[in-house]
Amino acid sequence: MKFKPDWEEAKARLSALWNGKQLDRACVAVTAPVSGPPWPVPASAEAKWLDPAYVTQEALTALGSQWWGGEAVPSHLIMGGWVVHFGAAPRFSERTIWFDPFSDISFDRPPCFRLKDSDPWVRRHEAVYRSVAQAAGWDDFLLGQPCLLPASDILSACLGTERFLEALVLEPEWVEQALRQMSAALLAEKRRLRKRVEPIHAFWYGVAGWMPFWAPNPFLCTQSDVSCMMSPEHFERFVMPELLAIGEEYGAIWYHLDGREARHHLPRLLSLPTLRVLQYTPSPNEPPNGVAHLEFYRTVQAAGRILHLNVMPDQVIPLVKKLDRAFLMLQTRVNTVAEGEALLKMVERLS
Numbered sequence: 001m002k003f004k005p006d007w008e009e010a011k012a013r014l015s016a017l018w019n020g021k022q023l024d025r026a027c028v029a030v031t032a033p034v035s036g037p038p039w040p041v042p043a044s045a046e047a048k049w050l051d052p053a054y055v056t057q058e059a060l061t062a063l064g065s066q067w068w069g070g071e072a073v074p075s076h077l078i079m080g081g082w083v084v085h086f087g088a089a090p091r092f093s094e095r096t097i098w099f100d101p102f103s104d105i106s107f108d109r110p111p112c113f114r115l116k117d118s119d120p121w122v123r124r125h126e127a128v129y130r131s132v133a134q135a136a137g138w139d140d141f142l143l144g145q146p147c148l149l150p151a152s153d154i155l156s157a158c159l160g161t162e163r164f165l166e167a168l169v170l171e172p173e174w175v176e177q178a179l180r181q182m183s184a185a186l187l188a189e190k191r192r193l194r195k196r197v198e199p200i201h202a203f204w205y206g207v208a209g210w211m212p213f214w215a216p217n218p219f220l221c222t223q224s225d226v227s228c229m230m231s232p233e234h235f236e237r238f239v240m241p242e243l244l245a246i247g248e249e250y251g252a253i254w255y256h257l258d259g260r261e262a263r264h265h266l267p268r269l270l271s272l273p274t275l276r277v278l279q280y281t282p283s284p285n286e287p288p289n290g291v292a293h294l295e296f297y298r299t300v301q302a303a304g305r306i307l308h309l310n311v312m313p314d315q316v317i318p319l320v321k322k323l324d325r326a327f328l329m330l331q332t333r334v335n336t337v338a339e340g341e342a343l344l345k346m347v348e349r350l351s
Contacts, residue, residue, distance in 0.1 A: 002140035003063045003074035010071045015216040017306060017329060018276070025351040026325035028316060029072035029212065030340040031333050036065030045092040049080040050124050052131035059132050063141055069340040070347075071329065074141040077209020080128050081147035083121040084189060085154060086113045086182065090121065101160035107171045111178035113155075115185045126193065133197040133204075143201055144208025145220060146193050151182035151242050156226040164226065168234050175238060183242040187249055190220075207254055211279055211331065213308060219252035219276060228261035235265045247274030254308070259283030263296070270303040277329070279308040290315040294322060301327045316343060320350055 001007040016023045040057045042048035049055070059076035068074050079097065083090045088099045105111075115122055129146055136143050149157075155178055156164040167175050198204045207213040207221045224230075224239045247253055254277040255269060261283060269275055278300050282288055289309045300307050301324045308329045311319065316330055334340045 001074055004068045014071055014214055018215040020326050022325045025348045026320045027071045027329045028347050029331040030069035030343055031072050032067045032337050032340045034065060034067050037061050045094050048094060049092060049097055050128055052128045055128050056131045056135045060135060067337045067340060070344050073212035073214045075144055075208035075212045077147060078128055078132055079147055080125050082149055084125055084148050087119060088158060099157050102158050105159060107174050111174060111181060113178055113181040115189050129193060130196055133201045136201055139202045142203040142206050142208055142214060144206045146190055148186050150222050150224055151179045151186060152224045152226050152239050154182055155179060165229055168238060179238055183245055187245060211308060213254060217252060218250050219254050220246050220250040221254040222246055223256035225258045227265055228259060232264060235268060243272060247272060252276045260286050275305060277306040277308050291318050297323055313343060317346055320347055
């Protein structure tokens, strides 16, 4: 990798992790700021997410402005994939992309959610994705899968959260049909984009940018943030079909579990044979990732799943000491390269 001269060492550790083994030390991804090129300025909030030239330059600037230590995987999140939203017009700010609920959805009519090649937002996302893929070359950095939202989170946005939750009870058959349509369309779009970039780029799968993760075999990262407001029964009926379809197509799943309110779905998630990695983000009302969550972490690892955690630097050593290193991936950020190198040496001494 252009931005990671020790990639072969990191690749070997990540491959061992994927297979439930530890090599010379636990897997720890450490980044630190370094001097890089001047940061580009987007022409507008929309351009920040969807201008191919800007997004590509931003990616190269971000990659060159960090030290990628340990198992940190150079990559860049193309969040413009959120605009693949079944015809909804996005709204942009410098920080995020959001959507107003559709005003014309009626439960008296069967759902009809399709992704059309003529959709300008689908085309614009593809242009950005392919531009960054070309900049990445065969293996300069990890492009990762397209950052498309999952069906449950998209349908919740299309209906509005309150109406979506009411529909789970009052219109369950309509919701099931809508989610099936969305899930199939999203998988088809990922398949289509894969065909575009796989011949020119080695790292077409994986998690890019916010929680970089690579494995020796294909996997798909997914989530259902709206499930924090669902019962286990509703999760089983409305979210699990998409997870089963993803597992069947990709063979493995990296799952983002968003906070304490979604933890009651853990037993069902751990029953999925295709679930390989669980990434946990604590809610604002609970302690950040660290030793405060040891019991939860050990439950995940006891099921043979890899934990992927973003932690403060002072939590790295305690967690490496207390958790199963064969199923542990820690990610942290320090102020200098020297701090990062010292932290990795401390982890090595524990092995």
